[in-house]
Amino acid sequence: MKTTIQNIGQFVGQEVWIEGWLWNKRSSGKIQFLQLRDGSGFIQGVVVKAEVTNQVFELCSTLTQESSVRVKGNVRADDRAPSGFELTVTDVQLVSLAKEYPITPKEHGVDFLLDHRHLWIRSPRQRAILKIRSEIIKAMRNFLDENGFVQVDPPILTPSSCEGTTNLFHTKYFDEDAFLTQSGQLYMEAAAMALGRVYSFGPTFRAEKSKTRRHLIEFWMIEPEIAYCTHAENMAIQEAFVQHIVRHILDNCKLELKTIERDLAPLENVIAGPFPRITYDDAVKLLQEKGHDIPWGEDFGAPHETELVQHFERPVFVEKFPSKIKAFYMQPDPERPEVVLGADLLAPEGYGEIIGGSQRIHDPELLEQRFKEHQLDVAYEWYMDLRRYGTVPHSGFGIGLERTIAWICGLDHVRETIPFPRLLNRLYP
């Protein structure tokens, strides 16, 4: 009978085969402990010399780290095992004897590990993070699908930038210039006018020379866009969305959270109540009271965000930023036209902005005026069309997948949240 380590608890008292790899081994003369993994989980195989053939015992003593093996054994519940189960080995088949494995059980530097990322992802910690990544994506899709959103895929090759500010990756589209997308938002606005509630899920590229623990050159974003939706409704959706994700991970990734030693208390608090909201005005006042030298009208830097977040136990919405420091498409507040109906969601524990969202300008004249102010070119004719033909108030947001993962996992760098991170000066492996 063949099974996976994940399901091995169903076979207590029975003899099963598992197919996997040896990730570490300890031996003691007449007993050997094989640390086995098969992708679905980890289990220890105990090889007792008196209980197997000499051939099997000898084979085990020659096994190297990361050799691939098929192992037969009796499943036992054992309190000494981290997963609760152990395998008393009865037979072993060698699939391939691994050469000297570079990633030893000792500590390694970041550069070395990133050079060996294709092997690093085999380690228990990295496996747990990638598993949580998959579950976060699943939770996001579940929430959106259950709330009437339709997935729409925007293009990756685009004729120009969406927001104008950041540096884009340039490429050629036959004889034309083209750029890798930095956001699918403008296309999602078109899609929302066709399908009501939509979301995109795809990669995003920023050619910024950013070199911090919060930045990747290539990262994934989820960008929901909703027709007939106000700024307030937009924030309510974001709050429910983030709480759904955290709840899903707490319910479904207990073993993985334990593997990465995540403190669960801050996560449990995220789902215990509503997210606080603070206006940009009040945020500036708070920062000034705390001794920060920031005038009204200036955007927050990393130290400002860190300070702000310390005053709240849950993710906090900072809303109504000055329109001058925000994107051209954001709807002005009718009561105070110098600020916009938009909000950033700042994650707790210093993870920074994970969501940026806003109500979009739906008035054609105002949008035309913003185009002129920002000196945007005619490539946006189609975007103006959305206001010419049945324009409606609408809102949306973008959530950065890797920052969300880093926050939920409690990691100190986003590079561990993606299988093969693209970083400044790192395109390998």
Add this chain to the structure above:
RNA sequence: UCCUCGAUAGCUCAGCGGUAGAGCAUCCGGCUGUUAACCGGAGGGUCGUAGGUUCGAACCCUACUCGAGGAGCCA
């Protein structure tokens, strides 16, 4: 782009002007409950590159290359 720090064995690091070191990994030997197992032994180096100072440089100086952390920008 700017600021700070770093580069010595396959890996992680110590050595900071006078014969190149340790732990892990590898190989050999020992051990029936190990959890980064442990104990004994062996092999393993153009000290990032190029100059300079010095009787003598891994060590001091200069430049360059690569990397890390942070800033700006952002998700």
